[in-house]
Amino acid sequence: MSFRIGQGIDFHQLVAGRDLWIGGVKIPHEKGALGHSDADVLLHAICDALLGALALGDIGTHFPDTSADFKDIDSKILLERSYQLVQQKGYRVINIDATLLLERPKIKPYVTAMREVIAAIMGIGTEDVSIKATTMETMGFVGRQEGLSAHAVALLEKL
Template sequence: MYRIGFGIDFHQLAEGRDLVIGGTTIPHHKGSLGHSDADVLLHAICDAMLGALALGDIGMHFPNNDPAYKGIDSKILLKKCYELVQAKGYSVVNVDSTVCLEAPKIMKYAPAMREIISTLLQVTIDDISIKATTTETMGFAGREEGLVAYASVLLTKTGTPAA
């Protein structure tokens, strides 16, 4: 049995913040603004996995007003979301994702991102797709006010749910 999930996440860009995408810190004069490290890609993947199994969304599991998650590394959130998936008796087949931002160009960092995500989700690097696009200077992403990531995840039933 298969389940498909879709996730989307947005974050503002601000001076004085790190730009963390896919578990990788990317040099840039602006970074993502958020309660955690604001990793837009990992958050979208979390939502896709949770949505595939009707487990709510990342904000339900890790509220942005909970001090326990202030500044948390989103790799920890992705790992915890995957544990929820595994507890339901599922595993990841593949992830397809797109990050939308005007600058900086991020594709040279994609291999590192794919490696991090594949390790956390216990799949091969070939099971993780990361694409990047701009909005041709239109909208909030085009004005470099923010960025967005989209992710689709395919899950497969691998066992019985944990009791």
Template sequence: MYRIGQGIDFHQLAEGRELWLGGVLIPHTKGAVGHSDADVLLHAICDAMLGALALGDIGKHFPDTDMSFKGIDSKILLKRSYDLIRGKGYKLVNVDSTLLLQAPKIKPFVPQMQEAIAGILELTIDDVSIKATTTETLSFIGREEGVVATANVLLVKM
């Protein structure tokens, strides 16, 4: 049996913050604001996995009101989300994701992101698609006020 999940996450960008995307620290003048390390890509993948099995979302399992998650590395949240999926008897087939941000260009970092995500989710890098697009300077993304990530996953019953 197969299950499909879709996830999306938004974070504001601010100067003086680190920019974590796909489990990789990206050099930039701005970073995402959030309770954890604010890695929008990993958060979207978590939501996609959890949603595929109707397990709620990342906020249900790792609420921003819980101080134990303050500043947490989102790779830990991804691993814990995947553990929930495995506990229900499923594994991932693939991940397809898109980052929406005006800057910086992330193409040079995609292989590192694929490796980080694939390693946690027991996939090969060929099973982890990471695309990026700008909004051609339109909207809060184009003004570099925020970053968005979307993710789709396919799960299969083990």
């Protein structure tokens, strides 16, 4: 069997007047992530992990923020398309492990829904999707609640 591992990371500013989407789930909060798409930091990190595992470039290569086609696009579509590229190369996801970095809001109430969304897109079980969160202990841009970040690792297996 052939295995490949990929790592992804993403950052977005938090601003008033935007919805906050994390892991394909809309989370009530006074600020949302700023970006060309819906700015779902978690799904973007997972896309990069998938693409990186097979040396297919990054999310910006496939879905550039200079293209009107991707303006305000639902990041679940970007994840679906990224996974289609993985499948076209003859691979499948074994598991995803992701960590969110944000001070607020607390995401624990939404983690199950996020895992379900991600698992459904990739046709894997929720037990194959891990989502954790941590704060920055009030340090840096995340600690000041100016932005958020996500890191993801994807393990792929050749079919």
